[in-house]
Amino acid sequence: MTDRWDAIILGGGPGGSTLAASLARLGRRALVLERETFPRFHIGESLLPRSREVFERLGLDEALDARFLRKYGARFLCSTTGRARTYSFADAFEPRFEFAYQVQRDAFDHLLLRHAAALGAEVREAWEAVEVMFEGPRAVGVRARPRARGAPDAAPEQAAAASAASSDVVELRAPVIVDATGRDTLLASRMRRKAQLSELDKTALFAHYEGVPREGGIDQGNIQVVLFEHGWFWFIPFRGELTSVGAVVSSRWIRTRRRGEGLDELFDRTVAESGWARDFLASARRVRPVSALADFSYRIDQLTGDGWLFVGDAGGFLDPLFSTGAHLAIKGADLAATAIHRALDAGDTSRAAFAGYEAELRYAVDLFLGVVQGFYRGQFRETLFEPNQRPTMRKLITSMLAGDVFHAERRPQWATFLRQHYPPDLPVFA
Template sequence: MDAPQETPRDINIDVVIIGAGPSGAIAASLLHQQGKQVLVLEKQHFPRFSIGESLLPYCMQFIEQAGMLEAVEQAGFQFKNGAAFRHNGTYTTFDFTEKFTQGPGTTFQVQRGQFDKLLADTAVSQGVEIRYGHQVNDIDLGQNASSTSILTVTDEHDSVYRVTAKYVLDASGFGRVLPRLLHLEKPSNLPARSAIFTHIEDNITDASFDREKILISVHPSQKDIWYWLIPFSDGRCSVGVVAEPHLIEHCQGDLKEQLWQLLNEEPGLKALLSNAKVLQPCASLKGYSANVSTLATSQFALLGNAGEFLDPVFSSGVTIAMQSASMAVETLIKQLDGNEVDWQQDYAEPLMQGVNTFRTYVQAWYDGRFQDVIFYDDPNPTIKQMICSILAGYAWDTNNPFVKDSERRLNMIVDLCRDHNKAS
C-alpha cells in the first residue's frame, strides 16, 4: 500500500515563478544568486516536448549569467553558427560570428525537452526549489499595489494550498497563466498563422547540407509560406511549416499528410527529406501570436511568451524569454531591496524596444520586404553585419542603426535592393 501523500503546506516566499521553462529557470537562478527566496511552480513534468529549438547566440550570455553555461556546453547539443535561407534555387547564409554587435556568435540547436530540463535541473542543483505537477488556479493581488499576492495552487494529487509572495513572475509560456487569470489578453496586431511540425530521423545524404545552421525555406510560389529545418546532433531534425490558415486549406488528410504535402511543394526540401522518417505525431499551433495590455506592475511581471509572442520565423522566442528574465530580475532585486522602481520605464519599455525590432523584421518577412533584402545577390558587407546582429538576437543593441531606427533603415535598404533589381 502506497504511503499517503503529504499535503503541501501554505508558504510565504519572496518570489513565486509560474513555469520552469527557460525564462523561469534563468530568473530563478538569478534571484537565488541574490539571496532571494524563490519557488517555481510548473504544471507539467520534465522533459516535455516544446518547439523553439534553434537558439540565438545572444542567449548564451544569459545562460552564462545564470551559471548554466558549462552544463549546456557539455550536453552534446548541435553546434550552431548561423542561418541559411533558400527560395527558388537562391541560397544565402548569415554567419553569426560576422556580426556588428560584440558578444557570442555561436550557440546550439536543441531538443527543447532535454534543454529545458537541463536548465531546470541546474537551477535545482544551485538550490532553487521547483515543484512539478503544481498548477496555479487563482491569484489574489490584494487591496493595493503594495500588497502581497496569494496564489491558489493544486498539486498532482489534487491537494490545494496557498502561496503568499511579495512578487510573481509569470514564465508560463503559451500557458499564459496571469494573462488569463487577470484578463490581460489583448489581440495581436499580427495576422493569425498556423504551424504544423514534428521531429524526424532525417537521413540526409546531401554532403552540402550544413547541419550547423537552421535552414529557412520559402515556398516557391507563396512567399507567405515558409519552412524550418533544424538539425540536431543525433541525426534528427525538427521540421515545420508556417502559413496563414487559408494558404494550407487545400491540404488533405491528417496533420502528417498535410505537412508532407506542403514539404513536397518545396523542391529543395523534397529532395533533402526523401528518406526521412517521422518519429512522433505531428502537432500544430494556431493563432499563436499574442499580446497583453500590461507587461508588469509592482506586483507581477510577464516573461517571454506569457507576455508577447511574435512568430517563430527568426527564432526570437527563447531570446526574448531570457532577456525578459534578466531584465525583470534586475528591476525586481531593486524593489525587494527597498528601492523605488518604475516597472513601465525600467522593464516594459526597454524590453519592448527589442521585441519591436524583431516585430519590424517579422512583418517585413511576410510582406516580402525583408525577403528581398535577404536574397539580394550583392549585399553591402557592413549592412549585412548589422542585420546579422539582429538575426543573432542582438535586437536591444541601439548602437546598431537597424535596431535604433529599424523601420526606416530597413525600408531604405529595401528600396535600394528593389531599385537595383529593376535596373538589372
C-alpha cells in the same frame, strides 16, 4: 510576518527557470511552480547566440556545449527563385558570441530547471497554480495545489473550478508574482487583454525526422529556413540523427485542408509544395507524428503591474521565423531578475518599479516584430537575398539574427535603421 519567498514564479520553462536561477544567484528566495513533470516535449528548439551572455553568467555554457549541437549561422533558401544565402554569426557587429545551440527542449528545459534548483531556488514540479491572489490592484500570492502525476489536462475553466474546491489548495505569498506560464498565459488570460498581431495569423505544423541531409563542417548545425509560396519551413538539426522540421503556413493554406485529412497528410502535401523541402525529406523518416499550433502570435497590453510581471511567452509571442521565443524568454528573465532584485532592495514593487524592464523588453520585441512583419509583406524577404548586398547590411541582418536586440544603455545606429525601415504594426488596445 515575513514572506517565505521573495518571488513566486509560475512556470518552469526557459523564462521561469532562468529567472529563478538569476534570482537565486542574487541571493533571493525564489519558488517555481511547474504544472508538468520534466522532461516534456516542446518546440522552440533553435537558440540565438546572445542568450549565451546569460548562460555564461549562470555557469551553464559548458554544460550546454557538452550536450547540444553548435549553431554557427542561418541559411535561407527560396523555393521560387532557387536563391540561397547563409548568415554567419561571426559577421555580426559584436561577434563575441559566434554560435548558439540547437536543443531538444525536453533535455534543455530540464537542465535549466535543475540548475535553478542547484543554485538554491525551490522547484515544485506537478504543481498547478489555481489563481493569483490580489489585495486591491496588488498581487500578493498564489493559490496552488499539487497535481496528480500523469493526470490528464482539463479545460482551464474545469481545472480552476475543481482546484478551487479542492482541500489540497494552499495559499503561497510573496511580494512579487511572475507569470512565466508560456502560451497558457495564466494571469494574462484572466486580467489582461490579448490581441493578435498583424500579418501573423499563421499555423505551425511540425514533427521530428531522421535522415535529413545537413551541411558540412561547422555549418552542419545551421538552421535552414526554406521559403515557399504558402509560408516557410524550418530544418533544425540536433546532435545525432534527429532533425526538427516544421512549416509555418498561411491561414489560406490551412483552409485547403480536405475533409478527413490528418495532420501527417496535410504536412506531406505542404512539403510537396517546395522543391527544397521535398529534396531534404526525400530519404528521411518521420519519427514523431505531426502536431499543430494555430494563431500563436499575440501581444499583451501590459507586462507589469503592482507586485506582478510577465516573463517569456506569457507576455506575448512572435512568429518563430527568427527563433526569437526562447531568446526573449531567457534575456527577458535576466532583465526581470535585476528589476525584481532592485525593487525588493528599495521596498517598492509597484508597477513604476518595473517600468524599465517593460520598456526594454518592448523595445527588443518590437525590433524583431517589425522585421518579421516586413518579411511577410515581402520587403525584408528581398533584402535577405539581395544579390549585391552591402557588407554593412549583411552585418545589420546578422546582428539581428544573433539576437542583439537589447540596448538599454546605447541603441546602435543599425538598430535605429531597422526600426525606421521596418516599424512594427502594433495592435490598438482601446
